[in-house]
Amino acid sequence: MDIEHPTLLRLYDTMVTIRTFEERFIQEFKAGKPVSMGHSSAGQEAVPAGVCAHLNQDDYVASTHRGHGHCIAKGVDPVAMMAELYGKATGSNKGKGGSMHIADVSKGMLGANGIVGSNLPLATGAALTAKVKGTRQVSVSFFGDGASNQGAFHEALNLAAIWKLPVIFVCENNLYAEATPVEYAVSVGNIADRALAYGIPGVVVDGQDAFDVYRAAGEAIERARAGGGPTLLECKTYRYYGHWTGDDDSTYRTREEVEYYRSKDCIEGFKRRVVDQGLVPLEELEEVEQKAQALIEEAVRKAEADPLPSLEELETDVYASYK
């Protein structure tokens, strides 16, 4: 399958915007700026980019604690996201959610989520809505290797399988759950093999390769839209930074390992490939990079300047109506 030029640009744009956002976020945190703690997805950009390139605005995504990339890929405004990390009234969540809860339902983004595994049933439910209403929408749950050991994973996959729901379970296997290596905690070699327990397709892809992710996700999403039910898509990937902003990852993995994965960087690899193969001119890619830089620069400037929420906000938005 050839990927068209606009899609290639979109993939690159998504990856670069995420990377720029994440690195700037870490920089702000390290500089002691009053930003949220958070979990950077730098290194893993090809996954949300490749998957979400197939999604329409009315498709759904349910995300995790490591959710910045999913949000950006699903169309949440990075400016509102940065303001959220700063806890500002202008944030995507009015400053009430922070990094772990960024959401924009109008974009089909049903939220980052602080409870590991908790978003799989949510995505399953969004797919149920599509099924009951008879639309062609699909729903995607992103989750980590560690999450595949949660009961919620099991229950959601079984439910989606028996009801043939249009949901794609995308496992971002970045080899670690906090400081725990996947080979210690997960009892099976490929998490995708857990699909065998539900009679659904399980697919392994190179999560550092946006082409590969795009292709495999496309098939799964097409199958889902056509009523073929769920897929478990495992993307082998890697996070570049600590588990969270305060984590020193050198306590549990070697620098060589990190360097090895950095040498297979999803953005660099993609750039080399599309330029070498003459699919996208270098200048266009550089333009994307500059735009992303400018966007995130502006996002930080705005986030710093924007107002904090007023104290009345503490008690609003709990209920649609109460009493």
Next chain:
Amino acid sequence: MDIEHPTLLRLYDTMVTIRTFEERFIQEFKAGKPVSMGHSSAGQEAVPAGVCAHLNQDDYVASTHRGHGHCIAKGVDPVAMMAELYGKATGSNKGKGGSMHIADVSKGMLGANGIVGSNLPLATGAALTAKVKGTRQVSVSFFGDGASNQGAFHEALNLAAIWKLPVIFVCENNLYAEATPVEYAVSVGNIADRALAYGIPGVVVDGQDAFDVYRAAGEAIERARAGGGPTLLECKTYRYYGHWTGDDDSTYRTREEVEYYRSKDCIEGFKRRVVDQGLVPLEELEEVEQKAQALIEEAVRKAEADPLPSLEELETDVYASYK
């Protein structure tokens, strides 16, 4: 593998005692006696019999709502069990537990359990005790086809697999969870195939055949004792009566189906086989039957006569110490 005469007798004894207990219990319930509601395991006797024939008193069993058979097979006194069903002070649980919580820790029986799936982690923990203490004990969790859709199933199997714990997960697939057929609720043909998700052996056996169960359980238990880790053993079986004492099963399954499975009765089949093959003389089997009858008769008589708990019992046994 030939099964020795004493073991054959034990298997028969266990099955017949369970059947006699269960049918008498149902009879008492239908007659309006003040017994517990409960979930009869009649029809499924070959599974607890075949598995528990390999267990020592200090091995562990964690059971379910349908636990009478597991209790009897693990050596809990049927007389104390019947008294428990009558809510008497002399019951196995002093009348505080009832059918769904019969236990006798001194016999390694860690309790029936009213929460579907809840016993799998318990059995896993008992196996952890054996591992940490370096004994050769094993632990068995019995559970149903429906329970295999609970998150606890997934978490327990993964944990047992990565820690190579001496636990055997015995799925009693009786084709229904309440009124829900297994083929509707479970997304995979054989529940044993879910073992693939944990890199552990998954084995299917005919749960109506005590020989088959005994053999397969023996292998799994031997492997566990030798440090080879857990096994998922699926026993295809059938319950003869409604889901619980008040259930009319004709609302969800045909009489032909019930008759078909009754024609493959585990007790009748076993009896025919051992007699036909000259392994056990008919008289010995009949003696077993008579003893079981007498035992259960006595159990009911005693249960009816025994005293109810005194009202002080309401507030005792909550804590070992409080305040």
Next chain:
Amino acid sequence: MVGREIPFSLAINESIRSEMRRDPNVILMGEDVAGGAGREDFVDAWGGAFATYKGLITEFGPERVRDTPISETGFIGAAVGAAATELRPVVELMFVDFVGVCLDQLMNNAAKMRYMFGGKIEMPLTVLTYCGAAGGNAAQHSQSLYSLFVHLPGLKCVAPSDAYTAKGLIISAIRDNDPVIVFIHKGILGRKAEVPEEDYTLPIGKAMVGREGADVTLVGISSMTGVCLKAAEELAKGGINAEVIDLLSLSPMDEDTILQSVQKTQRLVVVDEDTPRCSMATDIAALVADKAFDYMDAPIKRVTAPHTPVPFSSVLEKAYVPDVAKVVATVKSLWS
């Protein structure tokens, strides 16, 4: 003229049926809410573990009346996800005791998404759950537990006391745009009351005065309202005139009705089947000890279950649940 009387269980059925007719986005999910799933000859085998949903699948079909696997996190989580998108799911948690396997979806998602998202989402989810000690179901199938849910901001909780309040509150719950947990006491499912055929709503957040009186206020929850009413009759014989408040809505709670009543009676006894610590009983007592302190003439009393699991044996189960005798004795102690 006495109107039509129907049991509590049928009121549940009618309320869901009427909302499913009214709004195609309303769906029903749970274990065996129909039963016999996938078997054409056995549609509607159970209609729910308490047979409260009989006939719904035949009217609305399996797309909208969905039997689920025994996966409460999976299907209640899916109901939350469906409510977050465009459906209005009614989901059964068969016994409230099972909340242990799925609390996360209710506590961390359903209850908090709106707040965490800055108000930019609605969560029209209704959870029906069956609670209370009755018939020897023992420790894991007899709890009340509503106090746990009331503790959690973001959830609404109602506990109808009879068929009439059940129908009105369940319809209100389904139409509500917040997550509402409906606590249904298993012991009163068969009890009948006068219930209009048409649909009607009762406001969430409002209590009802079940009996007026001037000497003491009894607050009852769910099946305890019936106990309070009987105790009031008993007390009347001895010249004590009790006012009985049927709380109905636990969160939000109708503080005004309680406070107005105790300002009149100056005495309060809360009657609650839930266990005593950090409970509805303490909640109501604390409210009054704060906001009506100056009016009170006697210690604020609570009649509750003991701080123990629910025992199996019938004699113990009977001793566990608050009854008329205990309520009467407690009330009388206020004048001793």
Next chain:
Amino acid sequence: MVGREIPFSLAINESIRSEMRRDPNVILMGEDVAGGAGREDFVDAWGGAFATYKGLITEFGPERVRDTPISETGFIGAAVGAAATELRPVVELMFVDFVGVCLDQLMNNAAKMRYMFGGKIEMPLTVLTYCGAAGGNAAQHSQSLYSLFVHLPGLKCVAPSDAYTAKGLIISAIRDNDPVIVFIHKGILGRKAEVPEEDYTLPIGKAMVGREGADVTLVGISSMTGVCLKAAEELAKGGINAEVIDLLSLSPMDEDTILQSVQKTQRLVVVDEDTPRCSMATDIAALVADKAFDYMDAPIKRVTAPHTPVPFSSVLEKAYVPDVAKVVATVKSLWS
């Protein structure tokens, strides 16, 4: 002479270490309680998400200090099963907010097995869990939630307020033959107090009087005890002499100490970071409104978090948690 001062986090470490030395049946389990599991070069990578278990795996090895998958039902359930057999497990539930995925094992098994089995089992299980709002962890990582656990008969609950009480209570918890949940406030892990090197126990079920006073009783829980003590200093300047009770043990609760204090002061303000409904705050207020009603001279007040999820933004988080100003204002209102 001032003794050795160590932070709360180290007191946790010392208490577990001393019990693991003392009793080979004590094991520790949880996510990354060591970290880097299976990697020989990276033993003890984290020592827990809050680095409170550093060095334990190097002393006791991976058989007794076990990193777990993210499977709280699996490994907490396994801890219950291990406690039911012959071990004495200490298990971490990293953030109390995660109880939603594993409540069943604590509520229906650990808490009830002894009762359901007629007293024929012991359950020497200790759960360490981290709670409280601090540092912008938002709605799913900042809850207090101990009120939920206290509601459940069969569980014991303690909430140390500093390093000294932490060491004594954790050692008591590990030696106790019932399931004990230890609630540790994340915001005070770094705070130092004088702590003996040797092991010692503090009795579960006993409160401590942190400051004597005659005018009003302040009851503090966990980090709120510090807030109460500061408020008391502040109040002293205005001539109000507050007694501060450090509750420490939530279940069982030291009713006597509370009742004796209010009999003297005749005024009560409970300070609790948990949300207000069906909570420890209402529990204590209700106790006093019942058992010390005649002594009370003013409405019984509660200073708690609001009935909302925990907000992220630092300004809102700060407004969420009860602070000295709110306590002082509430106390003063008792004389207005």
